[in-house]
Amino acid sequence: MRSSNERFQCAEAIVELKGELVYKRRIEKRYRVREIDERIRKERTKSEAKIISEARRKGVPTPIIVDVEEYELVMERVDGNLAKEVIDEDVSERIGEFVGILHKNGIIHGDLTTSNIMVGKDNRIYFIDFGLSFIESSTEARGVDVHVFFQSLKGTHESHEQLKESFITGYKRTFSDASQVLKRAEEIERRGRYVER
Amino acid sequence: MTIILGLEGTAWNLGAALVSEESVLYEAESTYKPKYGGIHPREAAQHHAAELKEVVSRALTGAKEKEAGFSLKSIDAIAFSQGPGMGPCLRTVATAARALSLSLKIPLIGVNHCIAHIEIGRWRCGVKDPVILYVSGANSQVLAYRSGRYRVLGETLDIGIGNALDKFARYLGLSHPGGPKIEELASKGTTYMYMPYIVKGMDLSFSGLTTAAKEAVDSHPDEKEDVCYSFQETAFAMLTEVTERAMAHCGKDELLLAGGVGANRRLQQMLRTMCQDRGGTFYVPENRYLKDNGAMIAYLGLLMLTSGVTTPLERSRVKPNYRPDEVEVTWRE
Numbered sequence: 075m076r077s078s079n080e081r082f083q084c085a086e087a088i089v090e091l092k093g094e095l096v097y098k099r100r101i102e103k104r105y106r107v108r109e110i111d112e113r114i115r116k117e118r119t120k121s122e123a124k125i126i127s128e129a130r131r132k133g134v135p136t137p138i139i140v141d142v143e144e145y146e147l148v149m150e151r152v153d154g155n156l157a158k159e160v161i162d163e164d165v166s167e168r169i170g171e172f173v174g175i176l177h178k179n180g181i182i183h184g185d186l187t188t189s190n191i192m193v194g195k196d197n198r199i200y201f202i203d204f205g206l207s208f209i210e211s212s213t214e215a216r217g218v219d220v221h222v223f224f225q226s227l228k229g230t231h232e233s234h235e236q237l238k239e240s241f242i243t244g245y246k247r248t249f250s251d252a253s254q255v256l257k258r259a260e261e262i263e264r265r266g267r268y269v270e271r
Numbered sequence: 272m273t274i275i276l277g278l279e280g281t282a283w284n285l286g287a288a289l290v291s292e293e294s295v296l297y298e299a300e301s302t303y304k305p306k307y308g309g310i311h312p313r314e315a316a317q318h319h320a321a322e323l324k325e326v327v328s329r330a331l332t333g334a335k336e337k338e339a340g341f342s343l344k345s346i347d348a349i350a351f352s353q354g355p356g357m358g359p360c361l362r363t364v365a366t367a368a369r370a371l372s373l374s375l376k377i378p379l380i381g382v383n384h385c386i387a388h389i390e391i392g393r394w395r396c397g398v399k400d401p402v403i404l405y406v407s408g409a410n411s412q413v414l415a416y417r418s419g420r421y422r423v424l425g426e427t428l429d430i431g432i433g434n435a436l437d438k439f440a441r442y443l444g445l446s447h448p449g450g451p452k453i454e455e456l457a458s459k460g461t462t463y464m465y466m467p468y469i470v471k472g473m474d475l476s477f478s479g480l481t482t483a484a485k486e487a488v489d490s491h492p493d494e495k496e497d498v499c500y501s502f503q504e505t506a507f508a509m510l511t512e513v514t515e516r517a518m519a520h521c522g523k524d525e526l527l528l529a530g531g532v533g534a535n536r537r538l539q540q541m542l543r544t545m546c547q548d549r550g551g552t553f554y555v556p557e558n559r560y561l562k563d564n565g566a567m568i569a570y571l572g573l574l575m576l577t578s579g580v581t582t583p584l585e586r587s588r589v590k591p592n593y594r595p596d597e598v599e600v601t602w603r604e
Contacts, residue, residue, distance in 0.1 A: 085519040085549075105544040106508035109463040114508075184472050208471055218472065 086118075086205060091151060096137065098122075098205070099146040115145045118205075123147055125181060125207045132179045134172045135200045152202060153195045158188035158230050163240040166227075168199050170244025173223070176201075178249050182208050182215045187226035213251075217258030220245070224259065273347050273577060276330070276371070277569025280319045280364035281356025281384050282408060283310050283447075286565030287323075287330040289346070290573060295566045296341070297333035298559075299326045305447050309437055310408075316359035323367050330565070346377060348581065350572020353381030354593030355409065361589035369587060378581040380572040384563075385410060385595040386421060388529040390574060391567035396554040402523050404514045404542065405595075407530035407563075408433035411510065413473060413517040414595060416603065421595045424517040425473025432506055433532045435477040439502060442485050443495060453499045454535050460500020464491070468505055473513045473520070480505055503537055511541045515549065524551035533561040574602040 080091040083101075090097040100115040123142045126149075130136045141148035157165060169191060176183060183190075184206030192200040208215075223241065227234040246252040272291050279286040283303045289296040303318035305311060334341045351368035354361055365381075372379035389403050403414045403421070411427040430438075433450060440449020443456075466483050469476040484502040488495060518526060526546050528539065539555055546553040560567060575581070578601040 085516050103508075103512075103545070104548055105511050105541040107463055107504050110468065110504060110508050114468060182471075206472055210471070215471065 084205075094151050095140060096149045096151050097146060098149070119143070119145055119147055122204050122207065125204045125209070128179070129176060129181060129201065129204070132175055132181075134175050135194075135198050136204070137200065137202055152192050152200045154192045154200070156189055157191035157193055157199070158226075160193050161188055161227075161231060161237060163236055165193055165199065166237040166240040167244035169223075170241035170246075171248045172199060172201065172244075173220070173241075174245045174247065174249030174252060177211075177216050177219070177251075177255065180209050180211045182210050182219050184208060184219070186219055186223040188230060189226070213254055213258045214262075216251075216255040217262050220255055221259040221262045224263070273573055274341075274345050275380075275569040275572040275576065276327075276346050276349050277382075277565045277567070277572055278323075278327070278349070278351040278364050278368050279384070279387075279563050279565045279568045280323075280360050281352045281354070281563060282360060283315055284563040285319045285322055285326055285364070286563065286568075287327045288565030288569045289330055289334045289341075290566050290569035292573065295569075296338055297330050298564065298566050299329035299333060300565065301326050307446075309441060309447055310357070312357040312359045315357065316363045319360055319363045323363070327367070327371075343375060346375060348372075348378040348380050348572055348576050349375070350380040350382050350568050350575075352384045352387070352568055353582070353587070354384060354590035356384060356589075356591060358589065358591045361591060365587060365589050369584060372584075378576065379584065379587055380575050380580065381582040381587050382568050382571045382575070383593055383595055383598045384568070385412070385593075386598055386600075387567040387571040388561075389414070389421065389527070389595075390571045391560045391564075392527045392529045392554070392556045394570060395556040395560055396527060398525055398527055398552075398554045400523060401525035401527040401554060402514065402518045402521065403527045403529055404510060404533075405529045406432050406510065406532035406538070408437065408532075410530065411475065411477070412595070413514055415517065415521045415523060416600065417521070419600050420598065421600065423594070423596050424520065425475070425513045428471070428474050428476045429478040430481070432477055432510065433530075435481045435506065436502075436532070438481050439484050443488065443499075448531075450532060450535060453503065454537065456496050457499040457503045457537065460496040460498075462494075462497045462500075463504060464494075464497055464501040466501050466505040468509060470509050470512055473516050475509050475513055477506060477509075503535075507535070507538045507541050510538065511545050514542065515545050518549065518551060524549070526551060526553050528553070528555040529561065531562045534558045578602040 082089045126136045137149040190203040286300040288298040301322040303315045349372045409431045411432045413425040414421045437449045445452040467479045487498045543553045
């Protein structure tokens with residue numbers, strides 16, 4: 075049972091951890107007119123909830139959605155550690171398998187980093203943030219997804235080369251178009267896009 | 272003092288300027304105006320060819336009158352827009368630049384047009400390491416500097432915002448350039464009409480929005496102001512959103528606006544609000560340095576020359592699809 079409360083703010087939303095639950099509320103943007111602001115926040119909240127559920131239906135562990143408000147998602151809190159704290163070759167390979175499943179099903183995660191993935195107390199891998207996810211099946215979008223993950227490994231892990239290889243092993247196992255995407259990811263790296271934070 | 276003559280002519284504006292480390296000595300320009308419709312690349316190139324001699328000599332005469340002791344001998348190098356841009360326009364200006372470089376026996380410097388927009392903005396605004404939103408006819412990109420290059424963090428997946436505005440303006444029967452006329456109409460709009468808002472991560476798409484705006488005019492012919500308002504509000508909110516995401520992504524809190532569409536007051540206002548709300552600072556140079564101009568080409572030429580970069584004749588071929596991230600930045604740490 076966890077009771078510690080935490081609060082984060084990112085570019086789009088405020089995330090609050092209260093007890094067993096996580097509240098993610100999309101914040102108002104003053105720069106855009108109300109009609110756009112409300113529509114975008116509603117659409118994104120709904121679409122995130124849908125993609126989280128869809129991913130789980132396809133076999134990718136995600137937090138269970140407890141409630142969907144207009145601008146707010148309430149999810150069950152995952153008990154465990156961030157992948158960036160505990161990643162090893164086995165974890166990276168399993169992440170690769172799940173990303174392959176997402177891509178096979180037309181889901182682009184949009185922000186694949188080891189801070190957005192958890193290893194639960196039950197030792198399962200959980201994808202916890204689908205805030206930038208969208209539905210698309212292009213090689214470019216998939217390539218960017220994979221590239222962002224590689225960059226996040228590079229930025230935070232000593233043994234990133236091995237972790238990358240393990241990810242590739244897993245990704246190829248579940249996704250038949252993997253080679254094409256991995257080739258594109260290399261091109262994207264050469265173009266210098268989406269550099270690590 | 273180093274003095275560079277810069278030649279710009281990637282699209283409809285032809286410019287020549289003399290720039291030193293301290294100031295812009297003199298600028299001259301001539302603008303191609305299509306009789307109807309949009310920019311015709313060959314006609315624009317013919318305009319540039321016909322006007323080049325006149326524009327360059329106006330810049331030289333102006334500099335002579337302004338600066339005591341200035342002569343042709345004071346010029347240290349010729350800089351020109353090598354790309355991106357319209358092939359025929361680029362070739363016309365490059366040919367003139369090569370001829371000047373050969374006859375004056377001074378180095379030639381091929382300049383990336385997009386980076387020239389960035390560097391003149393940094394210079395005029397005195398901003399060090401901003402995220403850059405570059406918006407012009409053909410381009411819409413969010414960039415940031417890292418390890419020797421300007422990296423493209425996000426960009427349009429189809430047409431540039433300027434082209435989107437121009438296409439829609441033509442549909443309304445407005446003459447080129449359409450942006451300012453749409454801005455004028457939009458300022459009278461009051462009711463927002465639904466328009467597609469397409470952002471994917473840090474990338475954007477404007478072609479669906481343009482089609483939707485055309486359809487909205489067909490079904491509401493008496494509400495052009497509202498359609499223009501809705502078009503602008505949607506397109507600029509998309510641009511502001513990806514810019515904010517890029518600033519959060521790289522942890523930078525300064526923003527520089529560059530490119531001709533940057534002159535739009537509403538776009539500036541939205542970006543300024545976004546920056547204020549996240550505790551950042553918004554910078555925008557004067558309009559004359561937002562639109563295509565010779566001074567920015569000369570200034571980047573100066574930065575390149577003083578960091579030891581020139582362009583040998585055999586490597587001076589124009590690059591219509593020249594990307595900013597291809598350029599090795601030699602003038603920044």
